[in-house]
Amino acid sequence: MEHMLHLFQADLIEEGSFDAAVDGCEGVFHTASPVLFSATNPQAELIDPAVKGTLNVLKSCVKFATVKRVVLTSSMAAVIFNGRRLTPDVVVDETWFSDRLVCENLKEWYFLSKTLAKEAAWKFAKGNGIDLVTINPSCVIGPLLQPSLNATVEMVLNLKNDIPDVTSSNYLSTDVRDVASAHVQTFEIPSTTGRYCLVGHVTPMSKALKILHELHPTLFPPEK
Numbered sequence: 001m002e003h004m005l006h007l008f009q010a011d012l013i014e015e016g017s018f019d020a021a022v023d024g025c026e027g028v029f030h031t032a033s034p035v036l037f038s039a040t041n042p043q044a045e046l047i048d049p050a051v052k053g054t055l056n057v058l059k060s061c062v063k064f065a066t067v068k069r070v071v072l073t074s075s076m077a078a079v080i081f082n083g084r085r086l087t088p089d090v091v092v093d094e095t096w097f098s099d100r101l102v103c104e105n106l107k108e109w110y111f112l113s114k115t116l117a118k119e120a121a122w123k124f125a126k127g128n129g130i131d132l133v134t135i136n137p138s139c140v141i142g143p144l145l146q147p148s149l150n151a152t153v154e155m156v157l158n159l160k161n162d163i164p165d166v167t168s169s170n171y172l173s174t175d176v177r178d179v180a181s182a183h184v185q186t187f188e189i190p191s192t193t194g195r196y197c198l199v200g201h202v203t204p205m206s207k208a209l210k211i212l213h214e215l216h217p218t219l220f221p222p223e224k
Contacts, residue, residue, distance in 0.1 A: 012053030042109035050113035142176035
């Protein structure tokens with residue numbers, strides 16, 4: 001297995017830094033974009049890495065004829081923030097796209113970064129003949145590779161300090177292993193095209209908090 005893994009140093013903001021990693025590849029998966037739900041400088045911390053990083057990966061892909069398909073990890077954040085309410089009778093379909101103005105007005109900078117990155121990716125791909133498919137997962141949870149918490153898992157842990165209004169909210173989640181499988185299948189199945197939304201579970205927040213309390217009663221207080 002060791003000989004199958006090669007590590008390359010690259011910088012999302014630096015054009016050309018992905019050339020060495022992409023050279024000789026048939027499939028490219030762009031999964032890196034900062035996930036921060038608060039930022040002092042949204043442009044530098046979120047928007048530039050998301051947009052410029054995505055474009056820099058695609059620019060590297062254009063240079064090598066071996067690349068057959070690019071799979072971009074987008075987000076449901078680039079789908080559902082358009083001012084429409086997500087009521088139980090609403091179906092999120094192919095007409096749904098997040099609105100950059102809605103994201104800006106709500107000051108949801110991560111959602112804005114994913115929306116702008118998605119728009120830039122599709123524009124570049126269509127203009128340069130790249131076979132692009134996007135994966136749009138909801139909050140990704142599951143086993144961690146690193147010792148530190150990522151933003152989506154930390155968001156769950158923070159519920160112990162900031163219990164939300166549970167009367168009408170839902171928690172949309174997807175297992176990280178399902179997300180990985182979707183990426184692989186998207187590359188391997190030629191008929192896949194466009195974008196795909198991944199939502200493994202839609203859990204009422206009251207139920208999610210009850211489960212967390214049952215599993216970790218000292219960390220998560222019972223619902224009031």
